[in-house]
Amino acid sequence: MNDFDLKRVPLRDLNAHLHNDPTDEVTVKNPGGRHAIAVGIDAAIDVTIDGHVGYYCGGMNKRAKITVAGHAGPGVAENMMSGRVRVKGNASQYAGASGRGGTLIVEGSASARCGISMKGVDIVVAGDVGHMSAFMAQAGHLVVCGNAGQHLGDSLYEAVIFVRGQVGDLGADCIEKEMTPTHRQTLSRLLEQSGFQHSPDEFRRYGSARGLYHFDVDHADAY
C-alpha cells in the first residue's frame, strides 16, 4: 500500500513509482484534474484515484486495475492494452480511443467519440455516449446501456456495438445486425464483469455493412 498525495508529490514521482517495481496497491489523493495520471503501467496492481482526473488517465495501461473515483477528462484509458479501468463518474471525449485490449467501464456517461479507432478493447458505459462514438472502430466491443448520439459507428470496421437505448442515427456503413446467441453470450459476460444488471435482450447490435471495404463508385456519397 502506498499513498501519493499529488498536492505534495509531483506527478513524475507517482508515474516513476508505477513504472519501477510498484507496490501492489497505490492510492492517489488530490488528483486535482491533473493530466497523465497512472499512464504506461505494466504491472498487475490496483490503483485507486480519489477524485477527478484530467486527460489520458490510465493511458496505454497494461494489466493494472485502475479506478477513478470521480470524473475523467478526455482520452481516459487511451490505447489501453489490457487490465481494467473503471471510471465511477462521467468520462469526457475520446474515452478508450484506439484501445487494444482490456476493459474500460464508465459508471456515468461518456462523451463524444467514445471508442474512436478502438482496436480490441471492450468498453462498457452505464449511461449515454456522445456523437461519433466508435468512429472507425476496428475491433472490440462497445456496450452502451443508455442512448448513443449521432453518427454511431461511422466508417466502422469489425468492432461490435450494443446499445440498450435510442441511437441518434447510424454513421456511414454502420447497420443494425442480428443478435446471435454468441453475441448475447459476449454481451452478458461484459455486463456481468462490469457489474451492470441489464438483460442482454434489452440491447440491439450494430456492426459494419462492409460496404466501404472496397471503393465502389455507387457508394461515393458515403465518403
Added chain:
Amino acid sequence: MPDDRALRESATFPASVLAEIHRAADQGIYDIRGFGAKRSVPGFDDLLFLGASMSRYPLEGYRETCATDVTLGTRFAKNPVDLKIPITIAGMSFGALGANAKEALGRAATLMGTSTTTGDGGMTEEERRSSKTLVYQVLPSRYGLNPDDLRRADALEVVVGQGAKPGGGGMLLGQKITHRVAGMRTLPVGIDQRSACRHPDWTGPDDLEIKIQELREITDWRIPIYIKVGATRVHYDTALAVKAGADVVVLDGMQGGTAATQDVFIEHVGIPTLPAVRMAVEALRELGVHREVQLIVSGGIRNGADAAKALALGADAVSIGSAAMVALGCNRAVHVDDYAALGTGPGYCHHCHTGRCPVGVATQDPELESRLRPEQGAKWVRNYLTTMVLEMQTLARACGKSHVLNLEPEDLSALTVEAAAMAKVPLAGTDWIPGNNP
C-alpha cells in the same frame, strides 16, 4: 497526311489531361498513386553556393576535417539522439514497404551512425533489430501502437502531417493488406484501409501539449519527442510545435513521397521545401529556440548539395525517404517487363500503391520482395549516404566551414527571383531579396 495545324496539341488540354479525364470517366474515382509530386517547383537547384575566394578561406579537402555530427532532442529528453551524419531515414510504413526494404534501411542507417523511422503500421522486429537508433512514429491511425514499442524506441515522432498530403490521412489499398500487415493493424485482410487524418484523442495544439506530456510520462522523459508537419502554414505550425513541447520539428515539403495518395493531393496541396525551411528557421529564431529545438527538413532531398543547402538555410538535419528508396533500386532499369505490366517503365514508375513493385521495395509479395536482399540494399543505401556526406563536406569546405552545420544563408545565392524570394537569399549578382528591400 495531316498537316501540323491539325496535330496541334491544346495547351489547356494536353494529352496527359485528356487521358486523366478519360480515366476519371471510366473509373469514377480520383487517381491514387505513389512516389511524390511530379510537377516542377522552385527547389534547392535554384540556389548556388558562393564558395571561398579572396575574402574567405576554404578548407583543405582530405586534410582539414569537416565534421558532420549532430545531436537531436536536447531540449527536454534525458537521452538525446546523437547522430554521426545529419541525414536521417524518414518514416515509411511496413505495409507500404516490404520487411526487406525496412531492414535494409535500418542496417544502412546503423552503419552510417544515423537513425531510421517506423511508419504507419507499427514497428517490426526486423527494423528494431537492424536499427541502432529507431524513431517510432505516433500516427493518427495508431496502427500497432503499443507502450512496449514506445519504450524500446530511441525517439518518438508525433505525425501531424506529411508533405505529400498535409491534411490527409494514410491509405493502403487492399492488394497490400496481407495477413501480416492486417495483423499488425488489426484490420481484415485485403480491404482498402482508410486511415484517419486527425489523431483520435487530441485536437489542436493545446491538446497536443498534453498528449506530449503523456508520452513523456510513459517513457519517463528519457527519449526526445519530434513533431512532424507537412509544409503549409509553416511559421504557425513551427511555433505551435515548439509551444506544444517538441524537442525536434520535422518539416516535410510538398515534394515528399508517399506510398499511396490521391494525385490531386500530391500535386496541389502544400508548399515546396525551399520556402518552408526558411519559414521554420525564422519562427524558431523569433522564439529564441533555433538550435535548441532542432529542425529536420525533408521533401525532395536527393544529394549532398540539397542537404547542404537545407543546412545553410538553418536546418539541423535532413531526412530522406524517396531518395533512399531509389538507392534501394526503385525505378532501376531491371525487370523491365514487370514495369511494363504495370503500364509504366523504369524512370517513370509511381506504382507503389499496387503492391507490384518490380524491384521488391514497395511490396508484400514474397516473390517480388525476394528481389531485394537486405544485405545488398543496406550496401546501396550506405554507399549513397556516404556519397551525400562527401558531397556536403566538399561544399562546406569550399565555403570555409569546419562543420557542415556552420553553413549559413550568407554562403548562398539564388538563381531565380522566385528562389530569392522564397529562401530570402540574394538573387545572384545582386543584393536583392524580393520582399526585403525595394
